[in-house]
Amino acid sequence: MTLSRPLLSLLLLTLSAAVVPVAQATCTRIYSGVQVLDGNSAQLPFGRVNLTSTYLQPVGTPLGSVVVSPASAPGLNSETVLWECDLSDANDIYEVFATNGDDRVGGYWEIGNGAGTTVNDGLPGYYATWFPYVGVKLTHLNSGRVFTRYWQQSKITQYDTVGNKIQIKAKHLSMIQADLARVSSRPPNSGSGSNYCWDNAATSGSGVYTYNCTQPNGYVVFRGGGIYSDPIGSDANTAIAFWGQYNGIALGMRSASSISYTATCVARNVTPVVSFMPITASELNQGITRSNFTINLECSNDARSGTATNQTALGIQVAYNAYAQAQSLGLLTSGGGVSYLVSNGYGTDPSVATGVGISLNNASNGTAMNFLGWSNTGTGATGGWYPVLAGASTTGSNLSGYTSYSQTITATLGTLPGKRATPGKVDATAYVLVKVQ
Incomplete structure (x- = not known):
């Protein structure tokens, strides 16, 4: 008998390793x-x-x-x-x-x-x-x-x-x-x-x-x-x-x-973009620039305009990031409102103008207006709330029992209190709110 050479050989391999403790994060x-x-x-x-x-x-x-x-x-x-x-x-x-x-x-x-x-x-x-x-x-x-x-x-x-x-x-x-x-x-x-x-x-x-x-x-x-x-x-x-x-x-x-479930008003439309004429920083440090925008409202004829309980008020709320900047800049009122709206990216984007902000007035009666903040605790003018129909004009009726109105607001671009304007862009965001108080 002839023994054939094995086609497969098996080698014994010994493996060794040291196991070390692993630090456990806690x-x-x-x-x-x-x-x-x-x-x-x-x-x-x-x-x-x-x-x-x-x-x-x-x-x-x-x-x-x-x-x-x-x-x-x-x-x-x-x-x-x-x-x-x-x-x-x-x-x-x-x-x-x-x-x-x-x-x-x-x-x-x-x-x-x-x-x-x-x-x-x-x-x-x-x-x-x-x-x-x-x-x-x-x-x-x-x-x-x-x-x-x-x-x-x-x-x-x-x-x-x-x-x-x-x-x-x-x-x-x-x-x-x-x-x-x-x-x-x-x-x-x-x-x-x-x-x-x-x-x-x-x-x-x-x-x-x-x-x-x-x-x-x-x-x-x-x-x-x-x-x-x-x-x-x-x-x-x-x-x-x-x-x-x-x-x-x-x-x-x-x-x-x-x-x-109280009769109230709503904002139907608002001027989508409010544009200011270009102005140099030095000119802005010596003056201001203004632009108007319009809010179209519709109200139940049973709604009551005002800032007291069960009355309807209007407010213009700054974007949340602008609210956070207003806090750091000392621009909050005693009632939680905001005196000036600053640009998106203020203080973080080097292309944004600093030392400048936007303030508001009711164009019809000249009343200075604060912006709404985000504390949701303010009432009345110091909180940024104003009678919804103060200074508004009637524009007609679309449905029996309801009346449409137009409200004009003046936005003013100027230097912030105690600041000087630096060149850059201003691109700010705000929201129109109408709410029963």
Whole structure:
């Protein structure tokens, strides 16, 4: 017998390695965490929300807008340390956010986009609230992402360093913008994971009805360094482990909002662009330049113009970034209004003129006007509110029971108090608001 040479040879290979300990990054919750509970949410202070006829306020009409910080939750301030982490965690810490996805009026029904209804209003991101026919949209401003029922994340890039630790304070979390809009439907009474508050606020009446439901509208949660959030992309209808871990801050309309059904006015149109003639910095330091713009209004004949309770007022609100600049420049009034509107990019964009701002006057009666800020606490002229028909002229009627008006405002470009103008562009943004007080 002949033995053939093996076609396959097998070699024994010995592998060896040293296993060394790996440093474990660690984050620790420092604050109590009770701000995740219903009654301890950071409030969304819309104040009074007024619904009137669908003729004046068709579906999609904006009903309010606020910007809040999670630091406004009870027991917190901007310097409150929320979480502390190792330096090695710095590139792996996140805000995680979603609506209150299990509750009927907290964030389960995306009512503006047709969820739970037979009508799609074409308002994605607007979720049902305890106020009937009112939807709320939450936006995480650092990332620009709109809250949904499905958990999203945004990297935390701002924090304080203390020794070999980093501290995430309440001021390091993103500001949250909340917007209200009229929707065509109320959410169904069944189908959601929770219906804690039952039904809705009153749908009519002469009173002012407070938002008595304590269910939050959204949550901001932390993830990183051994502190785990619910999985990104999971549905907050069922993914709610964060709540039992006291890991996060709730945001809600409780107590800080009310609804009424009072006859009022609306702004139909406004001059879209207000242009000023080109002017040199030296000329502006010696004078001012003016331009007018027009606001077209329509009112129920039962509406009352004024700034007292149940009267309708007009205000012109600065863009939020301009409000933040106004705070730093000392341009806020005692009532929370803003005396001058500064350009978009003021102080950060080198091409923007500095030392200059825009002020307002009612063109018909000469009254100096403040802008509205974003504190949502101001009333009357110091807060930026003026009788809606002060100085307005009648332009006719489109429908029985309603009257149209025209309001002319003078915008003045000038130097800010105590400043000198520097050359550059001015490109500012403001919004016309009409609201029952």
